[in-house]
Amino acid sequence: MNAPAAAAVIKQHLIDPEICIRCNTCESICPVQAITHDSRNYVVDAEKCNWCNDCISPCPTGSIDNYRTMPRIKAYSLAEQLTWDTLPVELSAAERAALVGDEAADVVSAETEAEAETEATAETTADPTGQEAFKSAAFGATIPPWSAAHAYTNLYGPKAAHKSVTATVTGNVRVTEVGKQAGHDYDTHHIVLDFGSMPFPVLEGQSIGIVPPGTDAKGKPHHARQYSIASPRNGERPGYNNLSLTIKRVLEDHSGQPVRGVASNFMCDLQVGDTVEVIGPFGTSFLMPNHPKSNIVMICTGTGSAPMRAMTEWRRRLRQSGKFEGGKLMLFFGARTQAELPYFGPLQNLPKDFIDTHFAFSRTAGQPKRYVQDAMRERAADLAVLLQDPNTYFYVCGLKSMEEGVVLALRDVATQAGLSWEQIGAALKREGRLHLETY
Numbered sequence: 001m002n003a004p005a006a007a008a009v010i011k012q013h014l015i016d017p018e019i020c021i022r023c024n025t026c027e028s029i030c031p032v033q034a035i036t037h038d039s040r041n042y043v044v045d046a047e048k049c050n051w052c053n054d055c056i057s058p059c060p061t062g063s064i065d066n067y068r069t070m071p072r073i074k075a076y077s078l079a080e081q082l083t084w085d086t087l088p089v090e091l092s093a094a095e096r097a098a099l100v101g102d103e104a105a106d107v108v109s110a111e112t113e114a115e116a117e118t119e120a121t122a123e124t125t126a127d128p129t130g131q132e133a134f135k136s137a138a139f140g141a142t143i144p145p146w147s148a149a150h151a152y153t154n155l156y157g158p159k160a161a162h163k164s165v166t167a168t169v170t171g172n173v174r175v176t177e178v179g180k181q182a183g184h185d186y187d188t189h190h191i192v193l194d195f196g197s198m199p200f201p202v203l204e205g206q207s208i209g210i211v212p213p214g215t216d217a218k219g220k221p222h223h224a225r226q227y228s229i230a231s232p233r234n235g236e237r238p239g240y241n242n243l244s245l246t247i248k249r250v251l252e253d254h255s256g257q258p259v260r261g262v263a264s265n266f267m268c269d270l271q272v273g274d275t276v277e278v279i280g281p282f283g284t285s286f287l288m289p290n291h292p293k294s295n296i297v298m299i300c301t302g303t304g305s306a307p308m309r310a311m312t313e314w315r316r317r318l319r320q321s322g323k324f325e326g327g328k329l330m331l332f333f334g335a336r337t338q339a340e341l342p343y344f345g346p347l348q349n350l351p352k353d354f355i356d357t358h359f360a361f362s363r364t365a366g367q368p369k370r371y372v373q374d375a376m377r378e379r380a381a382d383l384a385v386l387l388q389d390p391n392t393y394f395y396v397c398g399l400k401s402m403e404e405g406v407v408l409a410l411r412d413v414a415t416q417a418g419l420s421w422e423q424i425g426a427a428l429k430r431e432g433r434l435h436l437e438t439y
Helices: 025-029 093-100 102-116 262-268 302-321 344-348 372-378 380-387 400-416 421-430
Strands: 009-014 035-037 042-044 066-071 165-174 188-194 207-211 225-228 242-248 275-282 295-301 329-335 356-361 392-398 434-438
Touching (some): 009 042, 025 035, 188 262, 225 262, 242 302, 295 372, 302 329, 329 372, 372 400, 380 400
Parallel strands (some): 329 356, 392 434
Antiparallel strands (some): 035 042, 165 188
């Protein structure tokens, strides 16, 4: 509960619709399913929110870190929140008292300050056998590696000094195979954006928001869509103020229902010379380590490969310079078929002594289904060694459905090696060494 049952006032947790980029991080990490969304807004159920604050640090924009003091019986409902374009102003004590009437005014005034500071502990989710259920999100770090570079965030956005920045398309290339098996459904593009003279510093692991032109079915401007940056910190083209994105044309939702993605189709159809409206950058935790001999294990599916490409390319450039001694790079990359896997060709050309790459395809005709966690278990001996090395960092990016399987695979690897997963898992989280970015 947000406050003791007898309290008349709560400090209600709310999401700012103006700066939320609808990345789904908050909903995916909430342990009590207090956060939900529709086609426009992400909202918090005051009856479920238990003030665990698990959603605060991972939010890339800070939109989740908002509150309003409200009488419990007049807390903003989900239906109200779903209609918002901006957060409501904070009510005065007199306005709160007026909401519940004179009879409750004394209670409201007396308990406002105390209730605003009330926090409760998270509830434990258990399975039917009475055992605590495995929560993969509980092991995800919300802090960056200790050696990560400083990340700049929210330079452009609704509440920043500049509302947005205009970028020019300088490249748009398809990065999945063209053919009968690929088809239009698997149309993934590598798009390069140039910011000209406008400053837009980014790091591997950050993301940006693309604001699609036009309005939605209700006549309101489209909200920004979030995309992970696929290029290293010095740009897709070194020395220029640019970056790249990996974008799949969305024609169906995660349940297989037909849907036409507004931003993804807009982006995939762009021509060189076209311009787009951008906000951001976002993200301060999914950053790569910078210290020598640090190991990076990357686990991804589909366009979740974008930040992995950025990290790999930065390490490749450092290697070429001869000024940095990098540790081991491992990549576990999954897709339904090879035709759907972005960057398959270029990955094949990377030196084997530079990166240890493993593919997993779940829908190859005549072959058994194989997922990234299966490939990980095949390399259990190597992963067990890396799990024990404090210089190893793990990054997971892709659909939410992969997250639990991947973290369970890490747990199994540790257990089979005679290691304590409780200690290993806690260290990975505490030291910023296991990062989960799923959607």
